[in-house]
Amino acid sequence: MQQLTRRARLAAAVLLLLVGCGTRLPAKDFAAPTGPPAGGGNTASDTGVTAGQIKVGIITSLTSPLGAEVLSGPRYGALAFFQALNAAGGLHGRTVQVVTCDDGGSGIGNQTCVHQLIDHDQVFALTAGSSLDYAGASYVSGKAVPDVGGQPIGTQYDRWPHLFEIYGNNAPRDGRSVGWDGTLYQTTEVYRFFKQRLNADRAAVVAYNQAESLSYAHQIEQGLAAEGYHVLTRTVDLALPAFQAVATALSADHTQLLFDAMDTRGNTALCQALDTAGVKLAAKVTNVQNWTQTVARDYQSAPGCRAVLWATSSSRNYADTQYPAVQAFRSAMQRYYPDRQPVMSAWELEGWAAAQWLTDAMASCGGALTRACVERFMDRDQPYDAHGLLIPTDFVRQPRPSGPTRACLDVARWQDSTPAGGPGWVTQVPDMDTNCFEVPQLPYQP
Known part of the structure; x- marks a missing residue:
């Protein structure tokens, strides 16, 4: 059930932000069949599908109040995937035409995009979505359009059928309520990992005096307490945060781990205060949304805090090119979007994984591609890992969670000088698929 923990942390992290070279990728880099179909000709088998083309949205x-970079990663990762797929011959003799839409970060804009892509452009499916307000989700579901691999920023992926988030989901998703009758569950593998890895038992959580920030901070505090931590909580004013006082409190409490419910601006200012006060942490822990190559720039004024910056996720480190799927992703990004290397993010890799997931689902249908066939693939009881990019997950409906569950995670640490050369994220576990713990499932209301 760890999927819902990922969603909770991601949703809160995003909401808080409100206040050239390379080689052509060969067909072997794609497990889904490429080139012409094995037998017979293709047909216009469903909406958005012709004999030679599949239309995907x-x-x-992109132009939300958060800025162009915050939510753009999945889009670029998916675009690179489909460009590479088409260069390798397409899927069963069909190329993929991608239609993009920028909803501007508003609910009205999202509804406009949904109607544009479904009613006007008549796309076969959606993929790699990252919308601040997915107000059009009920319409997507009502039209039975598969939405594969979207980022679960809100609770729509916990409610509606036909929507398949990037981290999997075992809730009923019957359209009547979010999760299990309005309740979601978080797991505690992040806190267990640091307790065992760093022998830590004292943690702090810093939040703004703002509803979403306080709610997320409470979830972190609940998880830490379940793992036996001593937890110090501090709240700062959103407009005039007194981070010097927070640094003093953390020093006096001998804090080892620092978690937060703040945006990047708040994080960097807090880290500067910690460095100025000489506070030494074992780890400053962030999440997948902040797993980016811009850390060196964002934390340039706080080198001490930057040196203990850790991140957790349910996807592979984009720096680990020893894995073929990661190498394929990086090669395609270098070929099609070379200017994005300095702003590379985990979300771009997850966008690639989303496109891979949809492509594998479409490939399972052969030449007779239909939405119903894609959803049968998505709903199967075989966990999916996007060729090793994701911790295996699925969409099998499960009863209300009770008792412990097995939850896994990937972990990386920022280093100004990596073995590969230059700054970047260095993976801290042998394999995310085996870095697993038996942990409790804690209920909360979103």
């Missing part, structure tokens, strides 16, 4: 809050 991507909705992104």
